[in-house]
Every structure is written in structure tokens, then in C-alpha cells.
Amino acid sequence: MATEFTLPDLGENITSGDVVSVLVKAGDVVEPGQSVLEVETDKAVIEVPCPPGGVIQEVLVKKGETVNVGQALLSLGASASQPAAAPPAA
Numbered sequence: 001m002a003t004e005f006t007l008p009d010l011g012e013n014i015t016s017g018d019v020v021s022v023l024v025k026a027g028d029v030v031e032p033g034q035s036v037l038e039v040e041t042d043k044a045v046i047e048v049p050c051p052p053g054g055v056i057q058e059v060l061v062k063k064g065e066t067v068n069v070g071q072a073l074l075s076l077g078a079s080a081s082q083p084a085a086a087p088p089a090a
Helices: none
Strands: 003-006 014-024 034-040 045-050 054-059 066-069 072-077
Touching: 003 034, 034 072
Parallel strands: none
Antiparallel strands: 003 072, 014 034, 014 066, 034 045, 054 072
């Protein structure tokens, strides 16, 4: 089951930013807390870490795109070291 990772609140009344670089691609395995994007705001360029780990299934944004807080950035699936949730009992 895929999980969407969204742009977190960047603080200081920042509501959006421009994607400077995407540090991952579909199929990459990310560790919890690994940076996945760099976003430029009116104050600074910020590396955006992805708190959960997993396998990148799809990158939903691209370089140069403006993203808003709460917008989906990527889709994550479970990695080999993170078992997927067990299917519901029948």
C-alpha cells in the first residue's frame, strides 16, 4: 500500500516554495529522515527530509515547480526491510 509524503510545515509563515532539486527517483530506497527534495523559499533553500523510510514509487513534483505546504511530493511503498502491512484477516 502506497503512502503519500506531503510537504511539511516549514515554519515562519512559509506556505510554499519552489523545487530546486529532486534528490530521489522512482525505485530508490530511502531511510527515515533522508532528504528527498530541496525547496527554495523567500528565506532560504531547505532540504526536506522524509520521516518514513521506504521505496519511492513515484515522484509527484519536478524541478522548478511551486509546491504548497500539504501538497503530495512523492508516493512511498514499504522497503524490503520494512514489511508491508499485513492483509486484513478474512
